Amino acid sequence: MLQLIVAGVAAVAAFIITTGPLAAQTLDKIKQRGVLVVGTKADYKPFGFRDTSGAIVGFEPDLARDVASRLGVRLELEPVVSSNRMQFLQQGKIDLMLATMNVTPERRQTVGIIDPSYYASGVNVLAIKRASLKTWEALKNQKICAIQGAWYNKVVAEKYGAEIVAFRGQAESETALLQGNCIGWMYDDTAFLERLGEPKWAAFEMPLETILDEPWGAAVKLEERNGPWGQFMTTTITEWHRSGKLMEVEKKWNIPPSAFLKKLRAETK
Amino acid sequence: MDIQPVWDWFRVLHATTGIKLTIFYDAFDRARFFNGLLTSIRLMALCLVCSVAIGIVGAWVQGSRLKLLRALTQAYIQFFRNTPPLVQLYFFYFALGGYLRITNAAGLEVPVVSNFVWAVICLSLYAGAFNIEIFRAGIEAVPKETVDAAEALGYSRFKAYVYIILPLAFRISLPALNNNLVNLVKTTTIAYAIAVPEMLYVANQIWSDELNVAEMMNVLLVIYVSLVGVLVYVIGRWERALRIPGYTP
Numbered sequence: 001m002l003q004l005i006v007a008g009v010a011a012v013a014a015f016i017i018t019t020g021p022l023a024a025q026t027l028d029k030i031k032q033r034g035v036l037v038v039g040t041k042a043d044y045k046p047f048g049f050r051d052t053s054g055a056i057v058g059f060e061p062d063l064a065r066d067v068a069s070r071l072g073v074r075l076e077l078e079p080v081v082s083s084n085r086m087q088f089l090q091q092g093k094i095d096l097m098l099a100t101m102n103v104t105p106e107r108r109q110t111v112g113i114i115d116p117s118y119y120a121s122g123v124n125v126l127a128i129k130r131a132s133l134k135t136w137e138a139l140k141n142q143k144i145c146a147i148q149g150a151w152y153n154k155v156v157a158e159k160y161g162a163e164i165v166a167f168r169g170q171a172e173s174e175t176a177l178l179q180g181n182c183i184g185w186m187y188d189d190t191a192f193l194e195r196l197g198e199p200k201w202a203a204f205e206m207p208l209e210t211i212l213d214e215p216w217g218a219a220v221k222l223e224e225r226n227g228p229w230g231q232f233m234t235t236t237i238t239e240w241h242r243s244g245k246l247m248e249v250e251k252k253w254n255i256p257p258s259a260f261l262k263k264l265r266a267e268t269k
Numbered sequence: 270m271d272i273q274p275v276w277d278w279f280r281v282l283h284a285t286t287g288i289k290l291t292i293f294y295d296a297f298d299r300a301r302f303f304n305g306l307l308t309s310i311r312l313m314a315l316c317l318v319c320s321v322a323i324g325i326v327g328a329w330v331q332g333s334r335l336k337l338l339r340a341l342t343q344a345y346i347q348f349f350r351n352t353p354p355l356v357q358l359y360f361f362y363f364a365l366g367g368y369l370r371i372t373n374a375a376g377l378e379v380p381v382v383s384n385f386v387w388a389v390i391c392l393s394l395y396a397g398a399f400n401i402e403i404f405r406a407g408i409e410a411v412p413k414e415t416v417d418a419a420e421a422l423g424y425s426r427f428k429a430y431v432y433i434i435l436p437l438a439f440r441i442s443l444p445a446l447n448n449n450l451v452n453l454v455k456t457t458t459i460a461y462a463i464a465v466p467e468m469l470y471v472a473n474q475i476w477s478d479e480l481n482v483a484e485m486m487n488v489l490l491v492i493y494v495s496l497v498g499v500l501v502y503v504i505g506r507w508e509r510a511l512r513i514p515g516y517t518p
Contacts (some may be wrong), residue, residue, distance in 0.1 A: 130376050148461075148470075149477035158297050165384075165464040166474065172363075176464070179367045180378045 004183055008253065026220065027229040037073050038064035039094035039136050041180050042079035045194045046253040060098040062249045067096065067236060086111050089219055096220055096233065100190070103217040112225025114233045116268075117215030118246060120260035123152045124210045125191045126201070127179065127184035136160045145173045145182035149192075152212050156186060193255055206256060213260045242268040289481040292488065298475055305471030306492065312388060312457045312467055313496070317450055319393035324446075325399025328438075329430050331405055342401070349398035355459050357395060361387045362463040388460035396453040403445045407438030440511050447504045451497055468492065 030036050040060040041048035048058040056077045078094050085099045089111050102121070103113055105165035125144065127133045139162035146153050148166040157164050165182050169174045170191075177185040178200075189210045195201050218237060224230050240246045241264045250258065279293035289454045292302040330342045349357065362384060369381045382390075413435050419429040461470035472489055 128377060145464075148473055151478065153474060154297070154478045164474075166470075167464055168462065172462075175363055175367075179363070179380065180370055181366075181384070182381055183377065 010139050016132050025228060026224055027227075027232060030071060030073055030229075033073070036068045036071060036096070037076045037078055037094045037135055039078045039080035039085055039097045039099055040064060041081070041099050043081070044100055044190075046255060048079075058099070058250055059119075059255065062252070063240070063246075064098055066098070066130045066240070066245065067233075070236060079208050081113055089221060095229075096218065098218050100216055101219065103215045107217075107219075109249070110222065110228055111219040111220050113217035113223070114237055115217075116234075116241060116242060116264060117217050117260075118237050119216040120213035120258060121185060121188050121190040121209035121216065122213040122258075122260070123156070123183040124189035124192060124206050125186045125208050126195065126204050126206055127208075128177075128180075129203055129205050131183040133184065136208055136211065136239070139184075142184075143182040145177045145185040147173055147187060150187070151182070152186070153182075155212065155237070160181065162186075189256075197254075210259050213258075215224060215260070238268055241265050289479060289484055290488070291475065291479050291481065298479070301466075301471050302468075302475065303467045305466055305502075308385070308400030308465065309457060309467040310496070312385070312392075312460060312465070313397065313454050315389045316392045316396060316453055316457060317500075319389065320396035320400050320450075320453060321446070324404045325395060327397065327401035328404035328408055329427075329435075331401065332408070332426075332430075345394075346398045346401055349395050350402075354392065355394045355457055355462060357502060358391050358459060358463055361391045370391075382511060384460075384463045384465050387463060388457070388465045392453065392460070395456070396449060399449045400446065403442050403449060406445065407440075408434055411437045412440045428442065440508075440513070440516075443504065443508045443511070447501065447508075448506070451500060452501055454466025454497055455493065 038061075040056060040058070042050055042056050044058075046058050048056060048060045051057045051120070056079060061077055064077060065075050078088065080088055080094070082095065082099075082101075084098050086102065086107070088094045089097050098118070100119075100121075101113075103117055107113060123246050125133065125139070131142075133139070135162060136156075139156070139160045142162060143165050144156070144162045146164050146166040147170065148168055150166070153164045153166060156162050164186075165176065167176060170187075173185050173187070176182060185199065189206065192206050196204070196206060218233060220230050220233060241261070244265060246261050247257070247265065250261065274296045276299070279290050283289050283294070291298040293299060307491070316440060323431045327342055327346070330338050332337055365384060366380050366387060371381055373379050415433060416429065419433040424433065457467060458469040461473065462466050464470065472485045476485045
């Protein structure tokens with residue numbers, strides 16, 4: 001089955017590559033139109049969400065705005081969701097995708113994922129403040145709520161000796177944590193950001209450094225990954241890392257410092 | 270005895286046939302699966318004993334002269350027999366458990382009752398409700414003349430229940446009880462919903478990590494068939510041992 005999928009993806013990729021040169025260069029098209037269309041999330045606070053006026057704002061829209069200003073064109077944001085973001089790109093409905101997308105080998109075959117990645121989500125623990133957690137090592141023999149089937153449950157149990165208490169979904173884990181069944185809840189760090197701002201979670205904190213990062217990739221059409229448009233984005237994202245732009249935007253939206261950004265900045269310097 | 274070669278054999282099995290039984294050759298998976306098996310067996314044993322005890326006591330209370338006691342028993346049976354066990358488990362763990370909390374030495378509010386104990390309480394009460402009805406059927410099958418004879422000999426209601434009625438009723442009830450206990454053993458798997466690390470919970474974690482769903486499903490199947498087989502065999506032996514030659518109610 002997997003071989004079939006890989007073969008199918010490869011065939012589609014080959015088709016796109018061979019028909020590639022016929023398509024108009026996106027970079028020229030953007031400059032001609034004077035408009036850059038970027039697909040971002042509109043339901044993933046604070047990375048992409050609607051403010052009270054209905055405008056899409058957040059971490060990713062800010063980055064999109066920077067791309068537009070570098071090109072000297074107007075920005076248009078198109079809200080996307082995980083299930084349609086790659087199709088929108090393939091159809092040319094959007095020129096660029098900045099939509100919290102994890103980089104996977106399969107996705108690399110479908111869209112032109114730009115290296116380096118511009119962000120990463122990792123694993124963190126939403127802990128009770130009174131438990132005063134400081135390090136991952138302190139989780140040894142402590143009860144930690146989690147989601148059943150998450151790939152990192154085993155990693156954390158094995159490496160840090162945490163006692164994982166895994167529930168079926170977010171609602172159960174959240175309730176179990178609030179009722180004191182565990183001292184913390186382990187999940188995607190980005191999922192905790194919004195919760196930390198709510199009064200319900202006043203007695204909780206995210207004291208540990210995020211681990212097991214999974215990068216988020218910006219994407220263009222597959223055939224343009226190595227063309228002028230893809231190269232322009234590679235340069236831009238590298239520049240974002242080098243100049244500290246990403247950390248600046250991160251700070252603006254009150255996102256706790258990401259270890260991934262620190263590491264990448266050190267590497268590009 | 271060094272059994273490492275046995276574990277290694279399963280690693281070779283994976284390398285040669287693709288059958289991925291990490292629960293044998295991966296030390297971490299082996300430890301957690303073994304703990305899962307032990308947790309399941311402990312859960313089953315405790316629930317079996319508690320539910321039968323509830324059944325025996327409940328059936329006696331059902332014949333009580335006090336109207337209130339009878340009504341309470343009836344209410345309990347209806348509540349636990351007419352609601353799904355998974356819903357009961359969630360109700361106990363999340364709804365009741367949320368109120369039963371104490372502050373521990375570290376100043377943290379922790380639940381008084383652990384998820385394992387909630388599972389034992391809930392499943393015992395669930396199966397116990399059925400057991401009461403099963404024993405009641407057995408009691409009603411005991412000939413009225415036998416009970417009258419016991420009374421005539423000066424037995425109190427309690428003594429007659431313990432020495433005359435229950436021993437006879439128990440023999441009549443065993444086949445139905447057997448059914449219900451087999452069901453109870455299988456129902457312990459729902460404890461995974463409140464994160465009790467029993468076998469299904471552990472297997473679920475393992476196949477999420479190793480992507481060996483088919484292998485783990487087969488392992489579960491074999492283990493449950495064996496465990497239920499042992500239970501059925503034991504009760505069957507017991508039934509034969511208790512048989513009174515010539516007694517057919």
